[in-house]
Amino acid sequence: MATLAPTSPAERTAKEIADARIKVLTPGQLAWRRFLRHRAAVLGLGGMIALILFIIIGTVLVPVRRANKPNPANMLDNPTPISQWFTGESADVHPFGTDATGRDIFARIIYGGQISLVIGLLALSLGITVGVVVGGVAGYFGGWIDGTLMAITEALLCIPQLFLLIVLAKLFGSKIPAITLSQDYKISGSVIIVILVIGLTSWMYLARIVRANVLSLRERDYVAAAEVLGVSKIKILFRHLVPNTFAPIIVSATLGLVGAITNEAYVSYFGLGVQDPPTASWGNMINNALSYMQRSPPVWWVWFFPGIFITMTVLFINFIGDGLRDALDPRRRV
Amino acid sequence: MSAYILRRALQGIVKLVIISFIMFVLTNLSGDPLSQYTNNPRIRAEDRERIRAELGLNQPIPFRYVGWIKKAAVGDFGFSFSERRPVIQMIGERLPDTLLLMVVAETVLISLSLLVGIYQATHQYGLADNLLTGFSFVGISMPVFFVGLALLLIFAVQFKLWNKAGATWLPYLPTGTAVWDRSQVSNWVYYMILPVATLVIIQVAGYARFVRSSVLEVLSQDYIRVARAKGLIERVVVARHALKNAALPFITIIGLDIPLLLAGAVVTESVFSWRGMGRLFINSANNSDFPVVMGILMLVTVAVIFFQILVDVIYTLFDPRIKLA
Numbered sequence: 001m002a003t004l005a006p007t008s009p010a011e012r013t014a015k016e017i018a019d020a021r022i023k024v025l026t027p028g029q030l031a032w033r034r035f036l037r038h039r040a041a042v043l044g045l046g047g048m049i050a051l052i053l054f055i056i057i058g059t060v061l062v063p064v065r066r067a068n069k070p071n072p073a074n075m076l077d078n079p080t081p082i083s084q085w086f087t088g089e090s091a092d093v094h095p096f097g098t099d100a101t102g103r104d105i106f107a108r109i110i111y112g113g114q115i116s117l118v119i120g121l122l123a124l125s126l127g128i129t130v131g132v133v134v135g136g137v138a139g140y141f142g143g144w145i146d147g148t149l150m151a152i153t154e155a156l157l158c159i160p161q162l163f164l165l166i167v168l169a170k171l172f173g174s175k176i177p178a179i180t181l182s183q184d185y186k187i188s189g190s191v192i193i194v195i196l197v198i199g200l201t202s203w204m205y206l207a208r209i210v211r212a213n214v215l216s217l218r219e220r221d222y223v224a225a226a227e228v229l230g231v232s233k234i235k236i237l238f239r240h241l242v243p244n245t246f247a248p249i250i251v252s253a254t255l256g257l258v259g260a261i262t263n264e265a266y267v268s269y270f271g272l273g274v275q276d277p278p279t280a281s282w283g284n285m286i287n288n289a290l291s292y293m294q295r296s297p298p299v300w301w302v303w304f305f306p307g308i309f310i311t312m313t314v315l316f317i318n319f320i321g322d323g324l325r326d327a328l329d330p331r332r333r334v
Numbered sequence: 335m336s337a338y339i340l341r342r343a344l345q346g347i348v349k350l351v352i353i354s355f356i357m358f359v360l361t362n363l364s365g366d367p368l369s370q371y372t373n374n375p376r377i378r379a380e381d382r383e384r385i386r387a388e389l390g391l392n393q394p395i396p397f398r399y400v401g402w403i404k405k406a407a408v409g410d411f412g413f414s415f416s417e418r419r420p421v422i423q424m425i426g427e428r429l430p431d432t433l434l435l436m437v438v439a440e441t442v443l444i445s446l447s448l449l450v451g452i453y454q455a456t457h458q459y460g461l462a463d464n465l466l467t468g469f470s471f472v473g474i475s476m477p478v479f480f481v482g483l484a485l486l487l488i489f490a491v492q493f494k495l496w497n498k499a500g501a502t503w504l505p506y507l508p509t510g511t512a513v514w515d516r517s518q519v520s521n522w523v524y525y526m527i528l529p530v531a532t533l534v535i536i537q538v539a540g541y542a543r544f545v546r547s548s549v550l551e552v553l554s555q556d557y558i559r560v561a562r563a564k565g566l567i568e569r570v571v572v573a574r575h576a577l578k579n580a581a582l583p584f585i586t587i588i589g590l591d592i593p594l595l596l597a598g599a600v601v602t603e604s605v606f607s608w609r610g611m612g613r614l615f616i617n618s619a620n621n622s623d624f625p626v627v628m629g630i631l632m633l634v635t636v637a638v639i640f641f642q643i644l645v646d647v648i649y650t651l652f653d654p655r656i657k658l659a
Binding site: 154155158159163166168265269272293297303307318319 | 348349352353356357360361363364365471472474475476477479480483484486487491492495593594596597600601604615616619620622627630631634635638639642
């Protein structure tokens with residue numbers, strides 16, 4: 001039987017060598033190890049997972065009616081004390097209080113969080129796509145293409161992003177009809193506009209980074225080899241060059257996500273972002289609260305909870321970003 | 335040096351032309367300034383068209399742009415659609431307030447972050463250092479309006495409540511800052527504390543962290559060891575040798591963060607009803623008052639480009655090794 005046959009000395013040594021060798025780690029595993037050693041980054045990752053779980057479980061447990069249906073009976077109710085959260089009549093329990101039209105702020109945090117995070121992720125993807133394409137094309141093709149694209153990029157970088165956001169938000173306006181998910185749940189078309197506006201104002205830094213990387217990468221031998229083999233330019237750019245700029249893309253993606261979430265808050269704060277009704281977002285919750293700022297006794301809960309959730313989210317992502325920066329830096333060893 | 339500045343200025347002008355074209359097209363597409371009259375029965379459709387022609391809004395956008403930039407190049411930004419006054423005059427009324435807020439905030443910000451940063455660097459990994467590093471993350475994570483609203487609520491609304499409830503010794507601050515008597519010096523402090531504090535709080539910890547790391551880097555250099563070895567007291571080592579070299583990257587950051595500060599000022603102005611340029615911008619954008627929007631955008635962009643050049647020039651003054659080519 002072949003399986004019972006004694007192994008030859010040569011085979012045995014090969015096996016012994018393999019066993020004796022230190023476990024080889026891929027660059028990804030190394031980066032993951034470095035990430036885990038970064039305490040704040042692990043905290044951020046844990047916090048972010050908890051936050052996403054909170055929103056998912058909340059969506060399942062809390063009906064969307066509570067977030068969106070005005071209820072004149074309990075306008076500007078104080079937050080319910082924790083001792084009564086599980087004992088009181090569920091319609092009267094408002095862990096974070098209610099807003100000026102009697103909508104439950106706890107539920108609005110959950111549904112607003114969905115919107116804010118989705119806007120953040122989609123706007124980020126749009127920003128990354130534009131940034132990678134502009135930076136990649138400019139860096140690889142060079143010449144007048146590079147000149148034109150970079151002139152536009154540099155020019156746009158001179159305008160503070162908030163000013164750009166306001167002009168663009170005004171430009172697109174709220175002309176897209178609402179999307180109806182269910183009888184109780186409509187998503188305002190303004191969500192799509194906010195995604196477009198934020199995505200289109202946040203690609204410039206990444207474009208610059210990708211271009212700089214592509215400029216040096218395109219001189220490598222493997223690119224020359226690909227060219228000789230007749231690989232098309234587009235394919236060289238997106239299959240061979242762009243993937244090599246992965247690390248800076250990931251790092252700036254975390255910054256971009258932070259930017260997208262705060263920018264959503266800013267445009268919505270100015271009333272140019274997500275429209276309410278029908279859709280809650282953390283930003284427009286604060287905007288709604290503005291009229292009640294000077295009320296006495298203060299109704300702090302209407303703006304405090306969305307504010308603290310924005311802050312927490314941004315803080316967690318910043319921590320993750322800090323860890324990623326360290327983890328993806330190949331000069332650092334574990 | 336002057337040749338360098340001249341070239342940068344020329345590049346800046348090219349940038350300005352590109353920006354002005356992009357922004358002109360975007361703003362002019364962004365809405366109809368006459369939309370407020372559409373549902374007004376007193377204004378007939380033909381009148382609306384007449385006004386449109388008077389304002390030049392019936393011409394194609396590239397044509398409008400050429401007309402606009404010809405005047406803008408000599409500093410004439412036209413008339414506001416809604417107030418029928420020169421844009422320059424309207425901005426001129428608001429600019430001093432914005433500058434006041436920004437200059438004061440920036441001065442406090444820079445001195446405070448230098449103090450804190452140097453303290454952190456010289457007491458590395460102490461309790462205060464660790465706390466401040468943590469706080470810097472929280473600081474940069476808070477939206478400006480959240481900080482502003484929180485300060486407003488605590489020191490204006492809640493303090494007033496307590497004051498009225500009997501704690502008359504407790505001072506409270508104003509919620510709005512739109513109109514105040516400028517002749518009394520005490521008013522300046524009274525009305526500016528909260529807006530300035532808002533702008534400082536969001537930035538100071540981040541800047542301090544930056545100062546900390548650049549001072550730490552300089553402190554590990556050989557010439558610092560030499561300075562210590564020749565017997566200089568630590569304060570002189572830090573103040574004279576370390577700080578001067580650590581200042582360079584700090585200046586860069588401040589210069590390049592001007593757009594951020596401007597944006598922060600827009601939000602702060604709206605939280606505290608500060609009568610500055612930021613609020614004028616928001617209102618004009620909402621009313622599709624294109625000439626005012628363009629005027630403010632150009633002013634802001636010129637400021638940004640100016641500071642970019644200034645940072646490079648200051649670089650050479652601080653560090654003679656850098657040659658501007």
